[in-house]
Amino acid sequence: MNFANQVLQWFLNSAHWQGDGGIPHRTFEHLAMSGAAVLAAGLIALPVGIAIGHFGRGGILAINISNIGRAVPSFAVLVIAVELFGIGALPAFIALVALAIPPMVTNSYIGMREVDADVREAARGMGMRQLAVLWQVELPIALPLIMAGIRTSAVNVVATATLAALVAWGGLGRFIVDGFGLQDYPMMFAGAIMVAILSLIVEFSMAGVQRLATPAGLRPSTSIRKEEPIGTALDAAVAA
Amino acid sequence: MLATGVVGAVDPWIRWSWISGHLDVITAALLQHIQLTLIAVLVGLVIAVPLGLVAWRSRVFRGPIFSLTGILYTIPSLALFSALVPFTGFTVLTAEIGLVSYTLLILIRNIVVGLNSVPDEVREAARGMGYRPLAELMRVDLPLAIPAIVAGVRIATVTTIGLVTVTALIGEGGLGSLIYDGLLRDFKTPLVVGTVLSVALALVADLSLAAAERIFTPWSRARATA
Numbered sequence A: 001m002n003f004a005n006q007v008l009q010w011f012l013n014s015a016h017w018q019g020d021g022g023i024p025h026r027t028f029e030h031l032a033m034s035g036a037a038v039l040a041a042g043l044i045a046l047p048v049g050i051a052i053g054h055f056g057r058g059g060i061l062a063i064n065i066s067n068i069g070r071a072v073p074s075f076a077v078l079v080i081a082v083e084l085f086g087i088g089a090l091p092a093f094i095a096l097v098a099l100a101i102p103p104m105v106t107n108s109y110i111g112m113r114e115v116d117a118d119v120r121e122a123a124r125g126m127g128m129r130q131l132a133v134l135w136q137v138e139l140p141i142a143l144p145l146i147m148a149g150i151r152t153s154a155v156n157v158v159a160t161a162t163l164a165a166l167v168a169w170g171g172l173g174r175f176i177v178d179g180f181g182l183q184d185y186p187m188m189f190a191g192a193i194m195v196a197i198l199s200l201i202v203e204f205s206m207a208g209v210q211r212l213a214t215p216a217g218l219r220p221s222t223s224i225r226k227e228e229p230i231g232t233a234l235d236a237a238v239a240a
Numbered sequence B: 001m002l003a004t005g006v007v008g009a010v011d012p013w014i015r016w017s018w019i020s021g022h023l024d025v026i027t028a029a030l031l032q033h034i035q036l037t038l039i040a041v042l043v044g045l046v047i048a049v050p051l052g053l054v055a056w057r058s059r060v061f062r063g064p065i066f067s068l069t070g071i072l073y074t075i076p077s078l079a080l081f082s083a084l085v086p087f088t089g090f091t092v093l094t095a096e097i098g099l100v101s102y103t104l105l106i107l108i109r110n111i112v113v114g115l116n117s118v119p120d121e122v123r124e125a126a127r128g129m130g131y132r133p134l135a136e137l138m139r140v141d142l143p144l145a146i147p148a149i150v151a152g153v154r155i156a157t158v159t160t161i162g163l164v165t166v167t168a169l170i171g172e173g174g175l176g177s178l179i180y181d182g183l184l185r186d187f188k189t190p191l192v193v194g195t196v197l198s199v200a201l202a203l204v205a206d207l208s209l210a211a212a213e214r215i216f217t218p219w220s221r222a223r224a225t226a
Helices: A003-012 A024-054 A061-072 A076-086 A089-113 A117-125 A130-167 A175-183 A185-213 B002-006 B016-021 B025-058 B059-074 B077-088 B094-115 B119-128 B135-170 B175-185 B186-215 B218-225
Strands: none
Touching: A003 A185, A024 A061, A024 A089, A024 A130, A024 A175, A024 A185, A061 A089, A061 B135, A061 B186, A076 A185, A076 B077, A076 B135, A076 B186, A089 A130, A089 B094, A089 B135, A117 A130, A130 A175, A130 A185, A130 B016, A130 B077, A175 A185, A175 B077, A175 B186, A185 B059, A185 B077, B002 B025, B016 B025, B025 B059, B025 B135, B025 B175, B025 B186, B059 B094, B059 B186, B077 B135, B094 B135, B135 B186, B175 B186, B186 B218
């Protein structure tokens, strides 16, 4: 009958579940592209943020890269990547990597800086070498914040991968953009629902991973994360 | 049309003649960008302040308020805008519903954090001096929460300025319409102009809000220099 029914019919149409343009393949594309971008960004950003935090130099850069990253519209980054690398998967991938880097740098830096100086000294006093302090003391304590950065980036990347349909790449954004072009609103709406659900699944599963990554001794009994302000030193952990 | 004029030649990143010939278009885009952002943040504040107070006072409502605004915050902007189009069309209303939705989590969370950070002794002292609950809220709690609240407004504003560009796809967009134009015509100048002005607008807005905070919280300045 009405719009809701049209959307339902769209989902029930078996043609929309088959082939390269079908829902399963588009979902796979979306997740594969997002996963690859987060992985590549992590390989670049985490060593940088951890090193800056460990050696305590360049902190201003590590903090501000997130603020600057927030001021640059992701849509603009995507279009600039197209101008530089043409259309398709490559510019989408590069834009997503560029967007995923700042929160990871900032959070891994903050995570390392938050490690209590007394704890670090105690580790050294116990005779641990620099590398052991890093691996066995600093990193485990910093891990929850590092994971928070990865989570922020992952959710951003899944969201922005939707926009990549505008630059002739696939993913679930395809349904939204093609729905626009064809004025096929049920398809557009169905695409929006799928993208929203995928983002929420990624957000919740990353939140779960973040909890698991927290060493047992550091787990708060109540949800302290909720109480942390956005916009202070920890803002990138929750808001970027 | 302009793109066809430069086919064959290499399209430079900046074509100054285009800029000088389109100052009116650029100004209009910038003004629309500012307008869309201002409306979104102001409406966001009008909704967030009461919800923030409720979330601060009531443990029962806090969870649902944070969950709901958190879900809105997580939904990608393009998905939210396009999900609204069948109902509200290609209008400013569609853009603003989406933009306001994204400000709520940031604003509410910072309002609650700011109010929670008021020391209990201060609150007790206020009560001891005979403040009634409303007077205490207006003259003690809220002023002391200003730094956290302003931090939230700053992030919400900068985030909104970035998101406004996406509304170009539903026929609004401000500076985003220049970026979209650059994409559609494969012409770099409007893309560069839109991006540079958008980033500049975000930085100017952020610094102005920071300056405003310093003016309105003279006590924290005194403490910082002490």
